[in-house]
Amino acid sequence: MSKYKMHLLVCGGTGCRASASDAIVENLKKELNNQGLDESVQVIMTGCFGFCEKGPIVKVVPDNTFYTEVKPSDAKDLVEEHIIKGRKVERLLYKDPVKKVTVSDEEGMSFYKKQLRIALRNCGFINPENIEEYIARDGYMAIGQILSENTPEEVIEIIKASGLRGRGGAGFPTGLKWQLTRQTKSDQKYVVCNADEGDPGAFMDRSILEGDPHSVLEAMAICGYSIGADTGLIYIRAEYPLAISRLLTAIGQAREFGLLGKNILGSGFDFDIELKYGAGAFVCGEETALIHSMEGKRGEPSLKPPFPSVEGYLKKPTNVNNVETLANIPAIILKGHKWFSSIGTEKSKGTKVFALAGKINNVGLIEVPMGTTLREVIYEIGGGIKDGKKFKAVQTGGPSGGCLTEAHLDVPIDYENLLAAGSMMGSGGMIIMDEDNCMVSIAKYFLDFSVEESCGKCSPCRIGNKRLYELLDRITQGKAEFDDLARLKNLSEVIKDTSLCGLGQSSPNPVLSTLQYFREEYEAHIIDHKCPAGECKALMVYSILEEHCVGCTACARACPVGAISGERKLVHSIDQSICIKCGACFDKCKFDAVLVQ
Amino acid sequence: MSSVKIELRKDQVDKIRQIAKTFKNDPGELINVLHKCQGEFGYLPAEVQEVVADELKMSVAKVYGVVTFYSFFSMIPTGRYPISICTGTACYVRGAEKVLAEFKKQLNIEVGTSSPDGKFSLSCLRCVGACGLAPVVLVGDKTFGRVSPDGVKDILKEFEEM
Numbered sequence: 009m010s011k012y013k014m015h016l017l018v019c020g021g022t023g024c025r026a027s028a029s030d031a032i033v034e035n036l037k038k039e040l041n042n043q044g045l046d047e048s049v050q051v052i053m054t055g056c057f058g059f060c061e062k063g064p065i066v067k068v069v070p071d072n073t074f075y076t077e078v079k080p081s082d083a084k085d086l087v088e089e090h091i092i093k094g095r096k097v098e099r100l101l102y103k104d105p106v107k108k109v110t111v112s113d114e115e116g117m118s119f120y121k122k123q124l125r126i127a128l129r130n131c132g133f134i135n136p137e138n139i140e141e142y143i144a145r146d147g148y149m150a151i152g153q154i155l156s157e158n159t160p161e162e163v164i165e166i167i168k169a170s171g172l173r174g175r176g177g178a179g180f181p182t183g184l185k186w187q188l189t190r191q192t193k194s195d196q197k198y199v200v201c202n203a204d205e206g207d208p209g210a211f212m213d214r215s216i217l218e219g220d221p222h223s224v225l226e227a228m229a230i231c232g233y234s235i236g237a238d239t240g241l242i243y244i245r246a247e248y249p250l251a252i253s254r255l256l257t258a259i260g261q262a263r264e265f266g267l268l269g270k271n272i273l274g275s276g277f278d279f280d281i282e283l284k285y286g287a288g289a290f291v292c293g294e295e296t297a298l299i300h301s302m303e304g305k306r307g308e309p310s311l312k313p314p315f316p317s318v319e320g321y322l323k324k325p326t327n328v329n330n331v332e333t334l335a336n337i338p339a340i341i342l343k344g345h346k347w348f349s350s351i352g353t354e355k356s357k358g359t360k361v362f363a364l365a366g367k368i369n370n371v372g373l374i375e376v377p378m379g380t381t382l383r384e385v386i387y388e389i390g391g392g393i394k395d396g397k398k399f400k401a402v403q404t405g406g407p408s409g410g411c412l413t414e415a416h417l418d419v420p421i422d423y424e425n426l427l428a429a430g431s432m433m434g435s436g437g438m439i440i441m442d443e444d445n446c447m448v449s450i451a452k453y454f455l456d457f458s459v460e461e462s463c464g465k466c467s468p469c470r471i472g473n474k475r476l477y478e479l480l481d482r483i484t485q486g487k488a489e490f491d492d493l494a495r496l497k498n499l500s501e502v503i504k505d506t507s508l509c510g511l512g513q514s515s516p517n518p519v520l521s522t523l524q525y526f527r528e529e530y531e532a533h534i535i536d537h538k539c540p541a542g543e544c545k546a547l548m549v550y551s552i553l554e555e556h557c558v559g560c561t562a563c564a565r566a567c568p569v570g571a572i573s574g575e576r577k578l579v580h581s582i583d584q585s586i587c588i589k590c591g592a593c594f595d596k597c598k599f600d601a602v603l604v605q
Numbered sequence: 606m607s608s609v610k611i612e613l614r615k616d617q618v619d620k621i622r623q624i625a626k627t628f629k630n631d632p633g634e635l636i637n638v639l640h641k642c643q644g645e646f647g648y649l650p651a652e653v654q655e656v657v658a659d660e661l662k663m664s665v666a667k668v669y670g671v672v673t674f675y676s677f678f679s680m681i682p683t684g685r686y687p688i689s690i691c692t693g694t695a696c697y698v699r700g701a702e703k704v705l706a707e708f709k710k711q712l713n714i715e716v717g718t719s720s721p722d723g724k725f726s727l728s729c730l731r732c733v734g735a736c737g738l739a740p741v742v743l744v745g746d747k748t749f750g751r752v753s754p755d756g757v758k759d760i761l762k763e764f765e766e767m
Contacts, residue, residue, distance in 0.1 A: 306670055
């Protein structure tokens with residue numbers, strides 16, 4: 009890298025690529041070429057910077073200027089102004105919405121100030137398609153170190169002492185999992201990386217694989233050495249084409265460098281990695297279901313025990329870890345377990361990556377120490393609620409999690425606290441909702457998801473979730489009775505207690521948490537037939553304001569069911585028994601004479 | 606799931622056989638074989654599944670069971686421009702349902718079906734991970750971000766002229 013005086017890092021994450029970041033790279037290269045600067049300035053497409061709201065992002069190194077919302081047409085200015093004349097392009101700098109000042113580097117941005125990046129340490133810094141850049145940032149040092157200095161047992165002790173817990177959702181201690189797999193005697197063992205990120209609204213695993221694939225490969229090799237496995241498998245969603253291609257490139261390069269394959273670094277340790285493709289099934293995030301899917305079968309979970317550490321892929325002991333969990337491993341080995349366990353809370357060590365999305369100003373991928381409060385995440389890093397609206401709830405843990413309210417904003421985030429509050433860590437999706445979101449509809453949305461994704465093997469999940477969905481649907485239609493609230497609660501508890509796997513055991517959580525914290529909203533739907541957030545269509549009533557109506561007949565002509573009557577130039581009226589609440593009249597009226605309640 | 610009755614040509618059957626062979630006709634590779642076949646044919650009609658079952662020495666029921674289990678596999682042909690609306694949570698809270706309703710209205714088709722001329726097909730998917738651009742719509746490989754119901758017409762127009 010040294011022959012270049014300057015580097016232009018362009019975000020190549022899926023979000024920024026959707027906003028034409030590859031065209032930015034192309035144009036920058038062209039401009040540099042025109043100016044004869046292609047020998048001294050390098051353009052690198054990196055992984056995700058995290059600040060997706062303001063993408064595409066271009067960062068200039070070494071002066072660390074952070075440009076936001078860059079368009080391909082800005083390439084000329086970036087080269088002519090910044091690189092040749094040494095002047096920052098003001099209009100592309102980030103403007104702090106609160107302090108109203110321009111900020112030119114990440115350190116000065118509230119989005120980055122409270123973050124601590126361990127799993128995401130290389131995302132946005134290196135070219136993920138070049139192994140040398142990973143090595144330049146201490147990549148493959150950890151595997152080198154343990155192969156020459158540590159026994160497998162010692163490595164497991166380091167991971168155990170670090171306090172690292174599974175980042176895929178349940179938070180099982182990673183070191184203990186490795187130990188259990190090590191203890192099982194077998195001629196063949198497997199290391200599996202669970203990259204089946206199915207939680208809608210969470211994209212941290214994909215960003216790590218796209219931005220820093222080698223860290224995952226290195227960690228898998230470390231795990232293989234520790235548990236006594238020579239084969240690693242990455243189970244990845246077919247919906248992630250970019251992550252797949254970067255992984256394949258990374259595996260090829262690691263083999264070329266002798267960091268995967270036979271006799272790694274002359275140590276006598278063999279380890280190689282293959283990809284296995286998912287085909288779109290949320291339940292495959294569950295480890296037994298994932299293993300069945302890798303074997304080419306329907307991804308249905310099976311009863312544990314036997315745990316995969318005893319009987320997993322092809323009936324051999326298998327250690328399954330999630331992407332983010334693995335990405336922490338090389339850092340723990342290099343910096344020591346004491347460093348890692350000094351970060352976080354008593355029982356949750358290290359950091360957690362969250363995908364911040366929904367009605368929030370700064371949508372993006374963030375990594376914070378465990379114990380950071382929701383308020384810090386939402387208001388400081390996230391920049392508050394979009395369009396100055398009022399915060400209503402934050403949903404964590406995806407379809408298995410729950411909704412938390414204003415009252416929970418000062419809770420330090422860790423596994424135990426989120427569980428105690430009726431939600432869960434999950435894989436780290438964090439969806440912010442404002443006053444316009446109906447909590448009954450949100451619960452219904454997640455149940456719709458669970459119904460569709462239930463594999464159907466056990467009846468509490470297959471039938472129970474369907475009935476829960478129907479009850480919720482009745483409430484949003486205004487056709488429910490008061491006793492339905494008790495039914496919802498009962499049924500939810502039965503499903504949680506009796507389902508076979510994690511999907512069913514957690515699918516009623518969105519219902520239970522909203523029922524607990526937003527009961528008055530459920531009651532308003534049932535008793536008053538009103539949706540306080542104004543989201544449930546069936547509960548809206550369209551009527552005509554007599555004093556505004558001029559009798560133009562536009563609404564009557566727009567109505568698809570003929571529910572509106574009235575003579576020309578006379579006041580019209582809507583027959584509520586015919587109205588299907590499509591809103592066509594509201595859209596057509598030029599005189600604000602149609603009222604929605 | 607309904608399926609259109611088709612007849613495979615000999616070269617198509619050979620293609621499936623060839624795909625199965627690259628995976629050593631291993632039943633454990635069924636999902637990979639199906640991915641390749643869908644890449645080849647665009648969808649997985651019953652006739653393709655029969656050949657796959659035969660090649661991997663397993664029952665058609667097992668193959669069908671796997672095809673219908675995973676949402677990525679389809680037994681219905683997709684349109685030339687397949688439209689996928691992201692209905693992940695981030696897109697949902699930012700109004701993906703209204704965008705979906707507009708697509709249904711404009712195209713006059715339901716989710717999981719194609720327009721009569723075979724030009725467009727409509728489907729939903731869960732999170733493409735571009736949550737900063739929510740609501741997101743994919744048409745083929747092209748991503749459209751921050752789509753509003755009013756913007757649906759313009760997206761369709763872009764492809765109708767092609």
